[in-house]
Amino acid sequence: MNIEISGIGWIKKGICGQFFKNLSYDYDELRSAPSLLVQKSILPSVINKFNSFDTVSKATCCAVALGLDDANISFMTHKMEDVGIIGTNQSGCLESNLKYFKDYVAGGRNLARGKLFIYTLPSTPYAAAAIHFNCQGPLIYTGSSQAQTSSLLIQAKNMVSTDQASGMLAILAEQNYAVCFVIIKNHGQLNGKSLPVDKVISGLDNETDINEIINLLSM
């Protein structure tokens, strides 16, 4: 039994797609992406409160929708109690931190906005996805001093192989870019539409960043 990637969803400015289904879709603005995904039957309905999310959360949720659909997993019917999320990015939540404190200072340092404060936690974008897609397994924001993508996939794979979760969504997400890898155990049910995680990890360059990964996936 192997641990494999059974779905990959990705999104960048103006275009999003799915790896195994070999499909891509153009869109105008990130705020309109969920409507597009509903049109394409990738999402059953738009994501609740999507327009109030920060951009990393928006990108994350879209990538997860695309990834789950690419893996033929319907979060409405699939057993999501044991599906977890592990996410990473390079910038942390610097933009959200700056936005929050700038707003607080501009307001005279008397009243802060809770809705901005919540995005100063690095784990918030992944929590937003967990809430919408009902992922009740582990939720982790991670970072690494070594190759980011490889480290993320290794950690996700280990969590599945040690039964901490039956499946993990491994997500790289930056401002306006995100990739979601759906990682599960292959009991023979995937019928060739999957990639062994180890093979993907060994094929990744040490310096592969999210842009390069999306470009590779969208080729």
Place this chain on the structure above:
Amino acid sequence: MSRLNPVVVMYDVVTPYGWGAGACWEGLLSSQTALSQVTRFDTHSFLSSNAGLVSDIRPKQDDSLVIQMLKPLLSEAASDIPIDATLFLSSINGEIEFIQEHFLDKNVDPAQSGLDCLLKKVQNLSKIKRPGFIVSTACASSTTAVAQAASMIRCGDTDCALVTAVDCVSEFVFSGFSALMALAPDIARPFDKNRQGLSLGEAAGFILLMSEERAFREGREVLGQIAGWGLTNDAIHMTAPSDTGGRLAAAIQKSLTCADIDIQDIGSVCAHGTGTLYNDAMEINAFKKVFNNNPIPVYSIKGGTGHTLAASGLIEIIISFESLKRGITPGTMGLLSADDLATDMVAPCTSEIKTHVTISTNSGFGGVNAALVLKGK
């Protein structure tokens, strides 16, 4: 024990009670809270003026508040930390003063506040040569990091891990929790029927884990064992926990399965116990589910130290081991009159514990839940 079992060989901590696990333990037993008036910044606009502050550290020094906490701890311990240990850093806000100073005082590069920068500093302080990991999972960060480290040891990916954790009291964080209406006007009173919110705190600490085989080979004293772990998510709301406690109960069950022990073997619980209406209610429901109405001592330390955010899990793991060493739990600081549903579980005074196994739990924003099964030596 299996040779790959993750065991604890060293730990140290600084909390509002002072430096060292002993100081924190003695403080908790003294029935005196370490929460005090914040003078570091103006709190008149906020719901509370109180927090748990480490007395020896000051803002606007050469070192940030978090480095002022970590440097003495790690410098003293560095000679006993193997350079091939796998490093974990748990923090939510890291060196948040760089963000504050960028807007308030001077032209500093706010990117210095990144957790990746802090990870490099911690790596230098601990003299570890191997790559490290950041784990930031809201208030369950360090519990999650310990679970990840223990899992890596058990499956042979590493035989030594240093888990560090730190967060500080800052205007950035204080203003945010006040905006969320989460702060208690006086002090946090976990599990109290009249609880009104949490008190913030700051702390730093580390735990050095090894495989049992390596600990034996190096002649290290084993202080205890990370026997099991379980991580789940409520997946309901960004700031409010599930009211049933179902997913926290599931995390506890997972940790028991991971440890291959029964619920009857558990002698006590070090709870998250923030003092907010909803978190504490959620935990009470979870514990009732898990313990099937056979109550055991449950306690929270946050009425004494404040809620130290990412560091809270690590501090509570250390206090759990101190508790197992002594065979008693500390009382729940700040508790005056227990919630009607928790009268059989919590008390303001110490309780005797009947087994050498305990559970430590933490929950956090985004619905995260983490549970560890800890065995004493």
